[in-house]
Amino acid sequence: MKTEHKKNLPVTNTIIKIAKPAAYVTLLLLTYTLGYFSSSTSSELDSFRVKNQCANPIPPENVRQTLINRIFNGVSPFTNFPPPHAAEKLRRSKEIKGWGSNGPVFERLIRKVKPRIIVEVGTFLGASTLHMAEVTQRIGLQTQILCIDDFRGWAGFRDDFKYIEILNGDVWLYYHFLQNIATFNRTGSVLPLPFTTVSALTKLCELGVWPDLVEIDAGHDFLSAWSDINWGFQILRPGGVIFGHDYFNGADNRGVGRAVDLFARIHNFKVEVDGEHWVIYSTYIQ
Numbered sequence: 001m002k003t004e005h006k007k008n009l010p011v012t013n014t015i016i017k018i019a020k021p022a023a024y025v026t027l028l029l030l031t032y033t034l035g036y037f038s039s040s041t042s043s044e045l046d047s048f049r050v051k052n053q054c055a056n057p058i059p060p061e062n063v064r065q066t067l068i069n070r071i072f073n074g075v076s077p078f079t080n081f082p083p084p085h086a087a088e089k090l091r092r093s094k095e096i097k098g099w100g101s102n103g104p105v106f107e108r109l110i111r112k113v114k115p116r117i118i119v120e121v122g123t124f125l126g127a128s129t130l131h132m133a134e135v136t137q138r139i140g141l142q143t144q145i146l147c148i149d150d151f152r153g154w155a156g157f158r159d160d161f162k163y164i165e166i167l168n169g170d171v172w173l174y175y176h177f178l179q180n181i182a183t184f185n186r187t188g189s190v191l192p193l194p195f196t197t198v199s200a201l202t203k204l205c206e207l208g209v210w211p212d213l214v215e216i217d218a219g220h221d222f223l224s225a226w227s228d229i230n231w232g233f234q235i236l237r238p239g240g241v242i243f244g245h246d247y248f249n250g251a252d253n254r255g256v257g258r259a260v261d262l263f264a265r266i267h268n269f270k271v272e273v274d275g276e277h278w279v280i281y282s283t284y285i286q
């Protein structure tokens, strides 16, 4: 065996000698190609990444008053609500229109995360807000729900909500939201932030408000969903959960789903689907 082996050695050596440069060239080409692909995709995607250092977290029990001071001049939006010019026009209804607002995903995640601070991005009339407020109270949590919405709805939404007044072209969605929160006695645990999503989210980042749970349900086009998800994740407490509605919505060629999938791919997160909702755990706590 040994002699046989020795006899074969020069042949093997020759093969190696010939094969070596070829292997090097192949390796070089492979490295170059892989490097080219990974560097081009990562640098292209880099331009889309939201990278920002938020302020150190303020204690959850200080969040509400800090926001009232810094955003509303020290006066809660619920103080002296409703104003006289709106009082008799606001409908006090216990039926509030929403979309998937009572889905089981809310209670499941609230039980899992036990949030002190929830940020809702896209609130409309408050159906999902009120559902979360009811769940947190029922399971004994002290939770503040911050509702980001410009309360403009969308152009033409009033076609389906004729009872919502228009005054000088101003649709009273905000007043109806405030009225709904007041009707259900949730004014102490809900605080609206009536601004566009990114403007409110960047302010929360600047103030050090770190929610445990972020719900995304505002614009359903790709770019809106993309910025809401990235900014929502930016302020999420490490270990928190971000989730949102309409993973399968067809708007903008499945804009929400595309944004969620791309976000998960970049961060190497898994997307969990729960009914119409998508869920991403910042660290896996299942």
Ligand SMILES: C[S@@+](CC[C@H](N)C(=O)[O-])C[C@H]1O[C@@H](n2cnc3c(N)ncnc32)[C@H](O)[C@@H]1O
Pocket (backbone or CB within 6 Å): 097, 098, 099, 100, 101, 121, 122, 123, 124, 125, 126, 127, 128, 129, 148, 149, 150, 151, 152, 153, 154, 195, 196, 197, 198, 217, 218, 219, 224
């Ligand atoms: C589908 S509704 C939210 C429904 C609510 N989550 C529920 O379950 O009842 C979407 C809301 O997002 C708000 N919205 C859309 N784009 C926004 C933006 N760029 N800034 C602030 N709010 C926005 C609209 O005003 C609208 O009220």
Ligand SMILES: *[C@@H]1O[C@H](CO)[C@@H](O)[C@H](O)[C@H]1NC(C)=O
Pocket (backbone or CB within 6 Å): 183, 184, 185
């Ligand atoms: C809110 O509180 C008032 C006064 O305590 C009560 O009459 C009413 O039934 C409550 N509303 C709801 C929806 O629980």
